[in-house]
Every structure is written in C-alpha cells, then in structure tokens.
Amino acid sequence: MTNISVLDPSASPLDYYGFELRRHREAAGLTQKQFGDVINYTGSLVGQIETARKLPTDVFSERADAALGTGGLLSRLVGLVLRSQLPGWFQQVAELQARAVEICSFETHMIQGLLQTEAYARAVLGTLDQSNLDDRTAVRLARQSIFGKAEPPVFWAVLSEAALYQEMGGPEIMRGQLAHLLAFENNPRINVQILPFSAGAHAGLTGSFDLYRFSGDPTIVYTEGYGSGHPTANPDTVKDCSLRYDHLQAAALSLRDSAALIRRVMEERYGEQRDVDGDPVA
Structure with a gap:
C-alpha cells in the first residue's frame, strides 16, 4: 500500500494528482471524510485517490475543484492522469488523437474506440x-474528450457493416x-459511414487503420497488431493509405444512407422483441 506521507509527486501523473488533492484539502482544513x-463521495475513496490507488474521474475532479477553489487545477490534470494509464504502446496514439485536426478511421469488425459507449467499451x-x-x-x-475541445478534430469513421452485427455485450448494449x-x-x-457487405472486395481488406492529419506536421498512419501499435509518417505508406481511404469512402454508403x-x-436485429400481447419477451 502506498504511504501517503512519502507520496512522490514526480513519480507519475496519478501521484501528482493525489499529492495536489491532499495538499489543497489539508489547506482547507478538511479531513478526508469531511x-x-x-x-x-466517501472519505475512503478520497483517501484512495490521494494515495494513487484509485483513478479520479472528471466528475470527481470538477466537484473537488469547486469545493477547494483550485481554479480548475484537478480538472486540467485528470486528462493527463487518465492518458498515463493507457498501455505504454498506445499512449503515443492518444497524443496523436489529441493533436490531430482531422482523423480518418477504418474499422473492420467493431465500433471505433472514440465512438464507443461506456457499456460497449466495458464489453470489449x-x-x-x-x-x-x-x-x-x-x-x-x-480519449473522447477531444471532441469537447474549443476546436475539435474533424472525424471520419468508415465502419464495416460487420461492426453493426458483431454483438458486444448483448442486444441492449448494441441498441445503445x-x-x-x-x-x-x-x-x-x-x-x-458504413461500408456495406454489398461492396464486395474493397481497399480495406488488409485491415483497420487510422490517418491523423495535423496543421503543421506530416500525416501519420496508424495500424495495430496484437499488443502493439505502429504509427508511421513514411511518405509512401501515407500516400498508399490515403488513397485506400478515399476508395473506402467512395465505396461506403452516404452519411444519410x-x-x-x-x-x-x-x-430489426436489436429491437425489443414482444409477444402477441405486445409485452417484452424475457
């Protein structure tokens, strides 16, 4: 168990958050329970966050800032804390997503992470x-907080129709x-946009990939393997994947369709099933 008296704020963003929370709470003359x-929230949860044993949330941070008069400090820190908890190989990707002005994504079998609901993400x-x-x-x-920025990225997602049918967590979760x-x-x-089964052979048969475009930096192509990510700015790869994405968008249904x-x-697939009397079927 982490000892709060020796918590090192330089050890990690989570430790720094806990250190600052404790410092401001004590300056306000409040016990953890108070x-x-x-x-x-419970005093126990406050203690766990202060000792870097529990992750804070956006709501916790907003309430803590308001109660302690910290001027939004904890709310600004929480994004960094959560990003630091991503697998090491994915942290660079999260940073690319946060800096990009345009993201183009193609997914073959599930909903892209930036578009997932909480229940769907839990199931995955x-x-x-x-x-x-x-x-x-x-x-x-x-990671979805990028859409709440003053200047959020333009996001294009081409999803294979298979992603709509790959049932994650049950019909209710898929409906949501x-x-x-x-x-x-x-x-x-x-x-x-949905790439329908009727498209047949298409430019994305080699697998899912993302394109990250920036205002002043080269475009990055990102592909993913088992337990590893592969971002690259290789001009030939970027040119090839950009062309593939253009063809995927052309083969996909329009936004309306x-x-x-x-x-x-x-x-039709996930709608609530009812019996002859109109009552939901268990």
Whole structure:
C-alpha cells in the first residue's frame, strides 16, 4: 500500500494528482471524510485517490475543484492522469488523437474506440480480463474528450457493416451503441459511414487503420497488431493509405444512407422483441 506521507509527486501523473488533492484539502482544513461529505463521495475513496490507488474521474475532479477553489487545477490534470494509464504502446496514439485536426478511421469488425459507449467499451475490454474494468473503461472513454475541445478534430469513421452485427455485450448494449452513432447524424465534425457487405472486395481488406492529419506536421498512419501499435509518417505508406481511404469512402454508403442502415439494424436485429400481447419477451 502506498504511504501517503512519502507520496512522490514526480513519480507519475496519478501521484501528482493525489499529492495536489491532499495538499489543497489539508489547506482547507478538511479531513478526508469531511471533504468526501462535501463532494458526495466517501472519505475512503478520497483517501484512495490521494494515495494513487484509485483513478479520479472528471466528475470527481470538477466537484473537488469547486469545493477547494483550485481554479480548475484537478480538472486540467485528470486528462493527463487518465492518458498515463493507457498501455505504454498506445499512449503515443492518444497524443496523436489529441493533436490531430482531422482523423480518418477504418474499422473492420467493431465500433471505433472514440465512438464507443461506456457499456460497449466495458464489453470489449472485459473479454478474458475483468480486472480493474471500471478504471480501464474510464481511461478509454477519456480519449473522447477531444471532441469537447474549443476546436475539435474533424472525424471520419468508415465502419464495416460487420461492426453493426458483431454483438458486444448483448442486444441492449448494441441498441445503445447504435443509437449513440445516430446521435452524431447532424454533427458535421463527426461523420459515420458504413461500408456495406454489398461492396464486395474493397481497399480495406488488409485491415483497420487510422490517418491523423495535423496543421503543421506530416500525416501519420496508424495500424495495430496484437499488443502493439505502429504509427508511421513514411511518405509512401501515407500516400498508399490515403488513397485506400478515399476508395473506402467512395465505396461506403452516404452519411444519410449509413444512418438509415444503422437505424434498420438497430430496430430489426436489436429491437425489443414482444409477444402477441405486445409485452417484452424475457
């Protein structure tokens, strides 16, 4: 167990967060329990966060900032804390996503992480590994904060139709996930296209990939293997993948037709089944 009296704020972003939280709480003259009562959390949870044994959340940070008058310090730190908890090989990718002005993504079999709901993400991350699932889910969802920036990236996602049918966590979770995709229908910065089965052979048969474009830096192509990521700015690779993405978008359904297909799959495959009396079937 971490000893709070020797917590080193330079050890990690999580340690720094815990150190600052404790420092400001003590300056306010509050015990952990008193502070927990103020922000509607247990004193035990406050202690776990202060000792770097539990990840803070956005809501916790906002409440703590308001209660301690820290001027948004903890809310600014929490994104860095959560990003630091990503697998080492993926942290660079999260930084690319945070800096990009345009992201173009192609996924062959599941919903892209930046578009996942909490329940869908839990179902994906919990496969074969249920350890620290709450924290790992929060870390994944934290990456979506890029869409809340003053100047969010333009995001294009081409999803194989297979991603709509690959059932993650059950019909209810899939209904929620597809409804989430439809929520972006009128958002010009988040665009979802479906590559239908009828497209046949297509330019993405070699697998999923992302393109990250920046205002002043070279475009990066990102591909992923088992337990490893492979970003590259190789001009030939970028040129090839950019061409492939153009062809994938051309072969995919329009934004309007993609939304119609998502809605149809949501209703026909994952819609609530009812008996002859109109009651839900268990």
